[in-house]
Amino acid sequence: MELQTAIESRRSIRSYDETKKVTKEELCVLIEAAQQAPSWKNTQTGRYAVVYSEEMKKQVLDKCLPPFNAKNAAGAAALLVTSYVKNCSGFDKENGVPSNELGNCWGMYDLGLQNENLLLTAKELGLDTLVMGIRDAAALRELLSIDESQEIAAVIALGYAAGEPRPKVRKPLEEIATFY
DSSP states (O other): OOHHHHHHHOOBOOOBOTTOOOOHHHHHHHHHHHHTSOOGGGOOOEEEEEEOSHHHHHHHHHHHSOHHHHHHHTTOSEEEEEEEETTTTTBOTTTOOBSSTTTTHHHHHHHHHHHHHHHHHHHHTTOEEEEEOOSOHHHHHHHHTOOTTEEEEEEEEEEOBSSOOOOOOOOOHHHHOOOO
């Protein structure tokens, strides 16, 4: 699949075909693609807790997501909990002081770049995704033993769409860009 086709055809999917599974190898391909994204001074602070056993998926859906997101992710083949190592990206390695006013926002920025690589690679492999930012970080941290040194950002549902998603209307260029 061409990159432009992946960009234009990727959608947030809220209904998955639970009969279709993904392999650990496919999940590794996605995370390796994510890791190729640029990061602040090549710090590579993004982390992925991959939940793909039925038992653990059920626990995450029941204990860590609000009901509407649990419903949207039901049937997904896997859930990827994305986080980044705090106080690293955007910080001076010598003294641990933020290099600019954004501080840890650079860790989130870098993770966003990684996650986009993951989403586009998933689409290229015929998989679909939903990024969920409304989640219970404390419950995820406890259930999946995610260290306090990491900031939990999102849960990505991954699998095969149960139907054909509708195209989304995008804002016109003149509404989102200013040229000088």
